[in-house]
Amino acid sequence: MKFNKIKYLAMAGVFVLGLGVTAPPAAAEDPAFISIGGGSFDWNRQKDEGTEFRIEYRHDKKFLGALKPFVAAAATTTDNYFIGAGVLMDVYLGRRIVLTPSFAPHYYSGGNNKLDLDYAIEFRSQVELAYRLDNRARIGIAVSHYSNASLGNTNPGTEAATLYYSMPIDSVFGE
Secondary structure (H helix, E strand, C coil): CCHHHHHHHHHHHHHHHHHCCCCCHHHHCCCCEEEEEEEEECCCCCCCCEEEEEEEEECCCCECCCEEEEEEEEEECCCCEEEEEEEEECEECCCCEEEEEEEEEEEEECCCCCCCCCCCEEEEEEEEEEEECCCCCEEEEEEEEEECCCCCCCCCCEEEEEEEEEEEHHHHHCC
16 A cells, blocks of 8 residues: 555544544634645655645635634745645633644645656645643644545645644634
């Protein structure tokens, strides 16, 4: 079995296991978030290293018991651009620690002679570990993988490591 298949199976396993996790009462009412992030792009393969900047809207409403929709946009200092939407799941490891796996197809534009992800659709899988503050804001670190799932002629893929700050939307817009 290829390493990529193992990685995708592991992400699917985290999602399935998380569906059975019961959130503590404080977590059940978490708000929607605006999440901003920045970090290292292509740190693993090091063909087109740069910085990735990302913004996400993470909805507060759940479906299928634990999944929440989100939308995201990202750009790198090496002219890669992503916009997408997907699902995430908050798994509470106590009152303060939140593990958030997510998956989202993204429209991709960019690439160069060092790294071209070779297809307009890229799938981003991510795992974030965050600390939850008293005001419900979160500070987290995430590792993500972009892949075209072999839809293109090649599937080079790449990774990003991101530091996130997630703000409850009511604190951003004063609702």
